[in-house]
Amino acid sequence: MRRALLILVPILMLISAGAAVAADRSIELRTVAETDIKVIDAAGKEQTERVTATKIVPGDEVIYTVYFTNRGNDATDDVVITNPVPEHMFVRQIETSQRPMLVVVSVDGGSQYGSPRDLTITDAGGRTRPVQPSDYTHVRWTLQEPLAPGAEGSVSFRAQLQ
Amino acid sequence: MKRLSAAVAALILLLVSAPSGLAMGTPAGTDITSQATVVYTFGGNVYTLHSNVVTTTVIELLDVDVVWQDAAPVPVYPGAVAEILTFRLTNTGNGTDSYALDGLSALAGDDFDPLVTDIYLDSDGDGVLIPATDALYLPGTNDPQLPADGWVNIFVLNDIPGSVTEGQRGDCQFTASSTTGTGVPGTVIPGGGEAGLDAIIGTSGGSADQIGSYRVSALPVELIILKSAVVNDGSGGNEPVTGAIITYTLTVATTGVATALAVVITDAIPVHTTYNPNTLTLNGGALTDTVDADGGDVAGTTPDTVTVDLGDLVVGAPVQVIAFTVTID
Numbered sequence: 041m042r043r044a045l046l047i048l049v050p051i052l053m054l055i056s057a058g059a060a061v062a063a064d065r066s067i068e069l070r071t072v073a074e075t076d077i078k079v080i081d082a083a084g085k086e087q088t089e090r091v092t093a094t095k096i097v098p099g100d101e102v103i104y105t106v107y108f109t110n111r112g113n114d115a116t117d118d119v120v121i122t123n124p125v126p127e128h129m130f131v132r133q134i135e136t137s138q139r140p141m142l143v144v145v146s147v148d149g150g151s152q153y154g155s156p157r158d159l160t161i162t163d164a165g166g167r168t169r170p171v172q173p174s175d176y177t178h179v180r181w182t183l184q185e186p187l188a189p190g191a192e193g194s195v196s197f198r199a200q201l202q
Numbered sequence: 203m204k205r206l207s208a209a210v211a212a213l214i215l216l217l218v219s220a221p222s223g224l225a226m227g228t229p230a231g232t233d234i235t236s237q238a239t240v241v242y243t244f245g246g247n248v249y250t251l252h253s254n255v256v257t258t259t260v261i262e263l264l265d266v267d268v269v270w271q272d273a274a275p276v277p278v279y280p281g282a283v284a285e286i287l288t289f290r291l292t293n294t295g296n297g298t299d300s301y302a303l304d305g306l307s308a309l310a311g312d313d314f315d316p317l318v319t320d321i322y323l324d325s326d327g328d329g330v331l332i333p334a335t336d337a338l339y340l341p342g343t344n345d346p347q348l349p350a351d352g353w354v355n356i357f358v359l360n361d362i363p364g365s366v367t368e369g370q371r372g373d374c375q376f377t378a379s380s381t382t383g384t385g386v387p388g389t390v391i392p393g394g395g396e397a398g399l400d401a402i403i404g405t406s407g408g409s410a411d412q413i414g415s416y417r418v419s420a421l422p423v424e425l426i427i428l429k430s431a432v433v434n435d436g437s438g439g440n441e442p443v444t445g446a447i448i449t450y451t452l453t454v455a456t457t458g459v460a461t462a463l464a465v466v467i468t469d470a471i472p473v474h475t476t477y478n479p480n481t482l483t484l485n486g487g488a489l490t491d492t493v494d495a496d497g498g499d500v501a502g503t504t505p506d507t508v509t510v511d512l513g514d515l516v517v518g519a520p521v522q523v524i525a526f527t528v529t530i531d
Contacts, residue, residue, distance in 0.1 A: 067240050069240045094258060096234070097227075097296065097402050097404070098226070098227030098296050099263075116243065116244045117242065117243040118242055119240060120242070121240045123236070124237075126236045128228040128232060201234070202226075
């Protein structure tokens with residue numbers, strides 16, 4: 041009984057410390073994976089419905105969206121969101137964001153970032169070519185303005201399963 | 203026990219023949235995970251936080267492809283048996299699947315209907331049917347199982363009716379259907395996939411077929427020519443001396459099951475001999491030595507050569523006998 045109590049105390053301390061961060065100065069980040077499916081509505085018309093992607097097969101497209109919210113009491117600066125492209129997925133396109141963003145990508149596993157226009161790929165034969173969305177390994181968004189308390193937004197890319 | 207181990211070996215070879223480096227689709231059962239990171243500045247400090255991890259599971263896509271392998275219609279003769287059409291069955295899905303096979307030869311649009319007798323699996327992967335090592339397909343018993351992107355050659359054997367004629371085409375359709383399920387693309391088969399995953403029917407509908415063809419060839423014909431010589435030395439003997447007469451006899455027979463067209467027999471007059479004019483005969487009847495309507499001549503068509511045009515020799519035509527004499531110089 042004594043032993044159990046001793047262990048419990050430090051855990052509780054850690055939890056309270058984490059909660060304090062979340063309350064005061066945290067950005068909340070939430071990732072969702074969704075896919076568009078075709079459904080027939082009551083009127084018999086085909087509609088596209090976006091649903092959570094739990095099960096997919098090769099060729100399916102998944103929209104990865106990162107929602108961010110400033111849960112703190114003050115504005116945060118220099119917000120940079122990085123989303124690695126999942127293994128087996130190829131980026132089809134980076135969706136436009138509602139907030140002003142600088143978008144850069146990496147094609148080398150996250151070592152270097154740049155505008156897709158400025159990056160090149162050198163193949164095994166030594167030839168250099170422009171990068172394509174399917175080459176992206178990471179996508180990075182930099183907010184061009186401070187994020188006010190309570191403000192929220194999202195960034196996303198559409199990818200296809202190999 | 204010996205039979206069992208042979209069957210096991212055949213199965214292993216079947217799996218080994220599948221290429222491994224060509225995986226095109228993400229394997230069924232793969233978990234695709236995604237987690238974003240944010241870095242920001244607050245109160246002069248830089249913070250890094252991670253999002254939740256979102257996981258999406260790749261389920262099994264059922265897809266299959268069949269391609270007829272023979273470059274052209276397989277040539278056959280009337281009444282031929284166990285003629286082989288070769289098809290390649292490929293698992294174009296992303297998980298291991300097995301297939302029911304079927305051959306159908308009662309098709310419209312061709313000239314005759316072959317008769318499907320057997321289907322064999324190319325167990326040893328050499329592309330050649332060897333009944334001793336390749337497995338006879340028994341539906342439901344040895345439905346071929348293929349990993350994603352794996353393939354196996356399939357031999358479909360047909361008998362050819364005896365009534366067909368040269369140039370006619372007979373088709374046979376080979377079909378492979380996923381034993382997990384077939385139907386409308388997009389149909390989900392809960393728990394039907396590899397390792398109990400859900401399976402979903404792909405664009406192939408879980409089934410693929412292709413038609414292979416036979417074409418009836420010109421029939422095999424063979425001429426058998428026998429030549430004999432009898433020497434008469436003029437003094438009751440058969441010594442090949444100067445002045446002796448040699449009677450040459452050629453018999454021409456056909457074998458096979460078709461007409462031998464425009465048969466022309468030529469035979470050179472041997473050196474050191476001289477043809478005896480007006481001795482050429484066909485089936486006992488005289489032929490002139492000049493080129494004319496009787497079809498036979500000596501040295502007319504070709505110098506120093508006997509030529510006899512026999513025309514078409516139909517199946518079962520009587521043996522043709524050509525004879526002539528020469529004198530030894």
